[in-house]
Amino acid sequence: MIWIHGGAYRFGSGKEYEGVFLARRGVVLVSINYRIGALGWLSTGDEQAPGNNGLLDQIEAMRWVRDNIRAFGGDRDRVTIFGQSAGGSSVSLHMFLPMSEGLFHRVIAMSGVALSPFAVLLPPYRVADYAKDLATKLGCPTDSSSSMVACLRKKPTELFYTTRVQGPPMISVWAPHLDGPGGVIPEPPARLLREGRFYKVPLMTGTVPREDFYDAPNGTSRETFIGRLRTWVQRYHSNREAMFDALLQEYTDWTRPDNPDVIWDIDLERQANYGYHSPTDALAAGHSASAVGTYLYYFTHRSDNDPHPDRFGVIHSLELPFLFGPRGIEPYRPTVYTDVDNTVQDNMLTLWTNFARDGNPTPSAVAGVIWEQYQTTSRPYLEINSSLVPRNFLFARRNAFWNDYFPKLVNESKCEEPQASRASTHCFGGYTTFVEAPLFFGVLFLYERLW
Structure with a gap:
């Protein structure tokens, strides 16, 4: 094993x-x-x-x-x-x-x-873009791959773990x-x-x-939850409003729509x-x-x-x-x-x-x-x-x-790499x-x- x-x-x-x-x-x-x-x-x-x-x-x-x-x-x-x-x-x-x-x-x-x-990091996001971002933050040239890699190889190892490279919402670079x-x-x-x-x-x-998981000792307010959903749908390039509406409908307990503890639980x-x-x-x-x-x-x-x-x-x-x-x-x-x-x-x-x-x-x-x-x-x-x-x-x-x-x-959001199948829930x-x-x-x- x-x-x-x-x-x-x-x-x-x-x-x-x-x-x-x-x-x-x-x-x-x-x-x-x-x-x-x-x-x-x-x-x-x-x-x-x-x-x-x-x-x-x-x-x-x-x-x-x-x-x-x-x-x-x-x-x-x-x-x-x-x-x-x-x-x-x-x-x-x-x-x-x-x-x-x-x-x-x-x-x-x-x-x-x-x-x-x-x-897996899927299109349209490209790992090469994040490599350039890291190189820039470490003071390396990005005009060519060879010069960028040669420079990166000279950098201390710990910088590759401590230097933050930020991707789009919910995307791991x-x-x-x-x-x-x-x-x-x-x-x-x-x-x-x-x-x-x-x-x-x-x-x-x-x-x-x-x-x-995230902790919220006082629960999650309706306003915070709506903000989280709006941030989450930014990972897609279009049709965001329909996605937001679908998520809000599916993940609301309509008997207790404003209860912070219920919202926290259902968001998890x-x-x-x-x-x-x-x-x-x-x-x-x-x-x-x-x-x-x-x-x-x-x-x-x-x-x-x-x-x-x-x-x-x-x-x-x-x-x-x-x-x-x-x-x-x-x-x-x-x-x-x-x-x-x-x-x-x-x-x-x-x-x-x-x-x-x-x-x-x-x-x-x-x-x-x-x-x-x-x-x-x-x-x-x-x-x-x-x-x-x-x-x-x-x-x-x-x-x-x-x-x-x-x-x-x-799929209506016109992803560059659509995966229209039951086995796919996302483009990226x-x-x-x-x-x-x-x-x-x-x-x-x-x-x-x-x-």
């Missing part, structure tokens, strides 16, 4: 995650680092700095595992790549990348998929980008999914309730629906047509010892301590595991490692439950809480809004708010420089 960490493509490290819990279940766990921020994703759009270095690092790590993992008791023919947030979008992106072919055999994408709006034929990401993942051009390997994917739901729930459902729907095994989950367990206020609910990353233990995953870990927490952890470890071994999380019942494969008729999923509960139609209305209705408004990807590196083996603590 190869773990690819998250962190909005700008933060994080593989060493933050303890590997012993998964390793005790009989798998060999490999946790990698990859270049992040400008060093991972900066591109001039030509041969001087093609970019997508973070994905190339991940691919090189998978090649290393293919060529060496037998020496550590691993099976090169049963490799599962799994990750959360930007790690989740990364692992599912590899299902669409020509360079990743044959390097893995199962995928677990947690709270982030290749269709998430932060997953340092992220994977389309680089055309012969590149790392030749075509938009939504198009490839729609046309069935992806690696047919078993997929497990899912989300938590509070995927995108909006962000999670858009950024995580609906693209995850779209990926599951498209992937399920391959009939190789698609499993959708919804993690809703909150520890009694969770350090956050109760009203926060189950927030982004809260499931990670139940796979990796409490070490290093601040501030998401409970201080002490309860008996219920231990049960949740045991079930999750069993499901995840079963899937890694067999491509099926329940080859036999786990906690009395068989996890039904996802299909578009009843859209089954497994809710993971103190018990495992099979359910159907997760966020059916909200997913229909984002995956079926909203794209019609988007990314949130502004959202190293050469050693491999880290959870059990062996073996460090090996990759490049």
